[in-house]
Amino acid sequence: MGKVTLKQLAEQLGLSVATISRALHDSYEINVETKKKIKQLAQELNYQPNPFASSLRQHKSKTIALIIPDISNHFFSLVIKGVERIASDKNYHILIYNTHESYLKEQSITKHLISGRVDGVLISPSLETSNLEHLQEIMNRNIPLILFDRVFDDLETIKIVSNDYESSYQATEHLIHSGCKKIVFLLIAQNLSITSKRLLGYKDALVKNGLGVDENLVIALTNNDEHNFKMVHQLMVDQKPDAIFASVEHLAIMSYDVCKSLGIAIPHDVKVLGYSNLNVARHLNPALTTISQSAQEMGELAANLIIQQIEGKELDIITSHLEIKSHLIIRASTL
Amino acid sequence: MGKVTLKQLAEQLGLSVATISRALHDSYEINVETKKKIKQLAQELNYQPNPFASSLRQHKSKTIALIIPDISNHFFSLVIKGVERIASDKNYHILIYNTHESYLKEQSITKHLISGRVDGVLISPSLETSNLEHLQEIMNRNIPLILFDRVFDDLETIKIVSNDYESSYQATEHLIHSGCKKIVFLLIAQNLSITSKRLLGYKDALVKNGLGVDENLVIALTNNDEHNFKMVHQLMVDQKPDAIFASVEHLAIMSYDVCKSLGIAIPHDVKVLGYSNLNVARHLNPALTTISQSAQEMGELAANLIIQQIEGKELDIITSHLEIKSHLIIRASTL
DNA sequence: ATGAAAGCGCTAACAC
């Protein structure tokens, strides 16, 4: 019952640990017969190599860190699923961390990682993150790092994003074509790459379609739901917009709440549309038009790339943005 | 830039590695001055201890494995969040694994874990799991293991569950009190502890309220959505029930789909109710009556208990079931 | 209060 080690196998078979180690690694220099014997005994005793010993020796851990701003957000949970699928395929382990959108938390997590605990890092930075030293520090230690969804141009590494500008442009045009003239844009965390790209897509679509940009209709919200509710409530009363474009899921849901409380009918009085991966969007009242990101695919790509990088494949895409297409799914809320 | 080790600190200060190690662990036997000097240099050089070396030495890793049947399911993503919160508080790391409801996958994961890679295991077994040897094997190696949500009585370890029997009983009574007489119970994976407890609650409530159990109304479904849809579709046509009680979330959503396709009005023609943690349940069409589990709380409890067990606190609850209350939230779908 | 040395379990360079 005590743990089985190479040494024990060696003793039982009258061989050296080196031979055992080589055999289990399928080294070509080991006699086929001996190899067979060794493998069989290992199997019988249910030998599992001590990962710490081999990590210590080899300076690699077959482990990647996945750092996420909000684990229970459906988008991110799909990313996790994608990452896990690939990692598991390639015999990598995943350490998962939640920053709760806090820069301090993110910092303390990354600090632990420079110990070499992981071979690579996948991160979508917190809302609060603007100083990038902690990420640069990881890269300085030659630990591959990939940014996904939320990225920073300043960091010279692989970045995986959605086609946020285009999807936002397309969604805005959809609203315009549906006859909307006064479209509110709800956003959170102005500094975020995804936010600014989505905002730009929105503005460009307005201009291109002959509707000017009214800055009163661009509303920056916070992490405080109550405050957000009040803001949007006020906005609906003051501005009477004919559409709401929510740049993140929970703002779309909140818009439903606001409309309900004001007796405003969706889509009759105001159309609503939002970025969201909710698979029950079609069952909302009314069914919500969404821009759905390929979250799992993003996770899979991220995992594949980080593993390639770890295993030394030179990637000439180091500084490039990789884009994954999102999809506009039109439903009753904008009809 | 190369990794900083104890040895390097020792050389720079003209001390031995032993002293450095002790100082950084705040050993009382080290001179206060020396300690200060050492800590300062460690800070300056951003020293991070090599976790593999210390794990190898101490036979513990400050890491726990979290094995989940479906990572992207909202219930489980809340559990993950809860576990992460506590683990992070106590400086533990989490390795996350997804079984995709596959017994084979689960087996291969647990096999990796007997190497001592983790100090403890939290698991909610897959739908397919009935043989428990792989879990017993972990326990045999003296690795603490806790079951949550889905449990097996045969395993002599801590089990954390929801009050499934009572919540199901209560929900069924709610339907009966609302005038329903022909209540369908949709289930998946009969062998699951939660399923059988929920089913029992349903049946007992029927009997207690003078409505017999009609086995034709208890429908065992699978993981195949298309097949499930057909089954329920057929059922609605043949049996014309006045209520559907879905024992898992996606079966409730699917019931909405079926009703829509048949032009059956919820709640007028049939009332629908289901176990679910969807926070948009209130925005469905119609708003869905749910039994909501305290998923995050469950994760937090699981993490707290496994860490206590790892750290050697004797728990006299080893063989007991710990229950976390669920809540019935009545909404339009059953009114 | 500090140091020397052994050893956790494994890998790999170097013998033979």
Place this chain on the structure above:
DNA sequence: GTGTTAGCGCTTTCAT
């Protein structure tokens, strides 16, 4: 084809 040996970086016993 197999064995010997050194060493990854740390903790800890034993000595001083």
